[in-house]
Amino acid sequence: xxxxxxxxxxxxxxxxxxxxxxxxxxxxxxxxxxxxxxxxxxxxxxxxxxxxxxxxxxxxxxxxxxxxxxxxxxxxxxxxxxxxxxxxxxxxxxxxxxxxxxxxxxxxxxxxxxxxxxxxxxxxxxxxxxxxxxxxxxxxxxxxxxxxxxxxxxxxxxxxxxxxxxxxxxxxxxxxxxxxxxxxxxxxxxxxxxxxxxxxxxxxxxx
Amino acid sequence: xxxxxxxxxxxxxxxxxxxxxxxxxxxxxxxxxxxxxxxxxxxxxxxxxxxxxxxxxxxxxxxxxxxxxxxxxxxxxxxxxxxxxxxxxxxxxxxxxxxxxxxxxxxxxxxxxxxxxxxxxxxxxxxxxxxxxxxxxxxxxxxxxxxxxxxxxxxxxxxxxxxxxxxxxxxxxxxxxxxxxxxxxxxxxxxxxxxxxxxxxxxxxxx
Numbered sequence: 001x002x003x004x005x006x007x008x009x010x011x012x013x014x015x016x017x018x019x020x021x022x023x024x025x026x027x028x029x030x031x032x033x034x035x036x037x038x039x040x041x042x043x044x045x046x047x048x049x050x051x052x053x054x055x056x057x058x059x060x061x062x063x064x065x066x067x068x069x070x071x072x073x074x075x076x077x078x079x080x081x082x083x084x085x086x087x088x089x090x091x092x093x094x095x096x097x098x099x100x101x102x103x104x105x106x107x108x109x110x111x112x113x114x115x116x117x118x119x120x121x122x123x124x125x126x127x128x129x130x131x132x133x134x135x136x137x138x139x140x141x142x143x144x145x146x147x148x149x150x151x152x153x154x155x156x157x158x159x160x161x162x163x164x165x166x167x168x169x170x171x172x173x174x175x176x177x178x179x180x181x182x183x184x185x186x187x188x189x190x191x192x193x194x195x196x197x198x199x200x201x202x203x204x205x206x207x
Numbered sequence: 208x209x210x211x212x213x214x215x216x217x218x219x220x221x222x223x224x225x226x227x228x229x230x231x232x233x234x235x236x237x238x239x240x241x242x243x244x245x246x247x248x249x250x251x252x253x254x255x256x257x258x259x260x261x262x263x264x265x266x267x268x269x270x271x272x273x274x275x276x277x278x279x280x281x282x283x284x285x286x287x288x289x290x291x292x293x294x295x296x297x298x299x300x301x302x303x304x305x306x307x308x309x310x311x312x313x314x315x316x317x318x319x320x321x322x323x324x325x326x327x328x329x330x331x332x333x334x335x336x337x338x339x340x341x342x343x344x345x346x347x348x349x350x351x352x353x354x355x356x357x358x359x360x361x362x363x364x365x366x367x368x369x370x371x372x373x374x375x376x377x378x379x380x381x382x383x384x385x386x387x388x389x390x391x392x393x394x395x396x397x398x399x400x401x402x403x404x405x406x407x408x409x410x411x412x413x414x
Binding site: 009018021077090094095107172176193197 | 211213216217220221224225228244245246247282283284285289291297298299301302303305306307313314352353355376377378379383384385387391393394395396397398399400401402403404405406407408409410411413
């Protein structure tokens with residue numbers, strides 16, 4: 001399963017999110033077209049992705065919700081769990097820390113970092129806040145493998161470098177500044193202005 | 208320019224972001240391979256996108272930074288500007304409001320909404336906060352065309368319906384719950400858990 005395409009992983013994660021909601025509502029089976037409707041994609045796409053991970057439903061009942069949740073978990077989750085840190089505990093860093101805290105057992109925020117001394121030593125949603133100078137030590141001690149950056153754009157390159165040097169394997173960059181990392185580090189970047197500008201373009205052209 | 212692909216718009220927005228940083232540093236010209244390096248894509252992709260909007264650089268100097276910034280602006284920005292609202296002024300709503308406030312003259316947050324009475328009537332980063340019951344009136348009065356949802360997932364469908372009924376044309380959904388909107392409304396959804404799970408999958412498979 002090592003070489004599943006990025007887009008498939010993204011969709012499997014989204015299917016699981018939808019399936020967890022269905023499971024909570026007491027649904028036992030679900031059809032591909034129902035998943036497709038929730039995710040705004042085609043049933044063919046859903047069936048193709050789920051076939052890729054070696055699962056098939058039945059024609060009469062569709063997929064078993066619980067089985068599919070567990071199978072997606074086996075594929076995308078790490079068995080031992082993965083520790084994550086958030087660097088920059090402003091509004092966005094807090095939103096992310098609060099959002100993840102306790103949501104997924106296999107992904108947990110093990111530390112948050114900030115440069116402001118008034119924040120250091122506090123807890124945010126039960127997670128310890130350290131000074132960014134402690135990044136190398138804490139990353140090692142707490143076996144943190146993923147860093148989420150929510151610092152101001154101008155600090156992004158320096159923080160990315162610190163995280164990579166400290167041994168991080170994956171980086172999520174939520175600052176407006178793209179960063180460079182070595183080839184063996186997985187980098188995901190997201191900029192809110194880009195998303196809003198895309199929506200604005202389509203609003204403008206459909207006036 | 209109406210039918211530029213979504214992905215091209217996304218990249219043009221990102222090129223502009225990079226070009227603005229270069230312009231601020233005093234750069235006058237830039238080569239396609241320099242833009243490509245910042246954005247982690249190929250120079251061919253950059254040249255193709257920029258040719259699509261009818262601009263060409265010179266072989267010796269590359270593109271004129273200022274000209275390209277202005278041209279991208281003409282294509283993706285709305286001349287009269289577009290008003291945006293944020294629904295849900297928790298950590299994420301605040302991060303977004305602070306982030307956009309004053310960053311782009313053509314996109315401005317004209318109101319924020321929340322259900323908590325302690326927030327209603329206050330200002331967040333100089334923007335008035337109203338109760339969500341006032342969505343229909345304020346959307347009309349302040350000519351708001353785009354809604355950004357940062358409410359809890361369970362509230363997302365109801366808020367999306369209110370925004371659409373109030374006349375919104377584009378919707379950015381930052382809640383973990385996908386929503387349905389009519390075909391003529393442009394919808395962009397982003398879930399942080401999906402991004403983190405994708406990074407985690409690649410970290411896991413490269414152990």
